[in-house]
Amino acid sequence: MQLLLGRLADAFRQLAGLLRRVRPAEKSTLLAAFVSAISVFAFVEIADDVTEGDTLAFDQKVLLFFRNPADHSDPLGPPWLEGVMRDFTALGGIPVLTTFTALVVGFLLLSGRRRSAWMVAVSVLGGIILSNLLKWGFDRPRPDLVPHAMAVYSQSFPSGHAMLSAVVYLTLGALLARTESDIRVKVYLLGAACLLTMIVGISRIYLGVHWPTDVLAGWAVGAGWALVTWLVMLWLQGRGKVEAAH
Incomplete structure (x- = not known):
């Protein structure tokens, strides 16, 4: 994990230098492309370490940090905190995310942005399919170090809640940010999307249903997928295939 963090730090230093040399209009696209590439790289590195068993000590240490x-x-904290964490984790469940997505798609359709609606639907549906394929491919068992605080039925790696919350909330946050001209509002919307994603992932570790590297991998691949689909939307918008932001 330390090697991965070192490589990411070097990559972001290189990005900072590159951003100083490009035109302002190109910076957001370049940043999104770079972060998506870094996200995919991080997922590959984490998956490789998990497959080789190199993350066991890290996983156990972090998982036990949240336990008496x-x-x-x-779990650490008062009894009511466990209930709060169950509520938080529901924000990354398929029923809640599907409801959010359906409401947004309905809004886009009613406001005349049919192609944008299709892009959002394809992004989320593709994320769900990718999450299941990765889970089946890696077939990692759930943590057995601590009791699970809720029922789970699928494989552990990567965390579907962490991945799909990143896909949905980052996609919707970016979609809303497109409609705003005030940079403070844009930062607020994207920050709120990131916060929701982080809360869901942390709740999965707290409840003992995922190893920390499951969550880190879910965040990485989810953010990468959201950014790739966002770049595709920008490309299609430039070609007149997707409606411009109002």
Whole structure:
């Protein structure tokens, strides 16, 4: 994990130098392309370490950080916090994310942005399919170090909740940010999307249903997928195939 963080730090230093040499209009596209590439790279590195068993010590240390040292079946904090975490984790579940997506797609259709609606639907549906394919491919068991605080039925790697919350909330946050000219509002919307994504992932670790690297991998591949589909939308918009922001 330290090697991965070092490589990411070097990459972002190179990006900072590159952004100083490009035109302002190109910076957002370049940044999105770079971050999507970094996200995919991070996922590949994490997956490789997980497959080789190199993350076990890290996973165990972080998972136990959220547990009572005297009783690993007891999550840290007051009893009500466990209920709060279950509520947070529901924000990354298929029913909630599907509802959010359907409402946004309906809004786009009613406002005359039919192609944008299709792009959002394809992005989310593609993310769900990719998540299931990755889970089946890696077939990692759920953590057995601590009791699960809720029922789980699928494989562990990558975290579907972390991945799909990144896909949905980052896509919708970017979609809303397109409609705003104030940079502060754009930052707020994207920051809120990132915060929701992080809360969902942390809740999965707290409840003991995912290893930390499951969540990190889910965040990485989810952000990468959201950014790639966003770049495709920008490309189609430039060719007149997708409606411009109002």
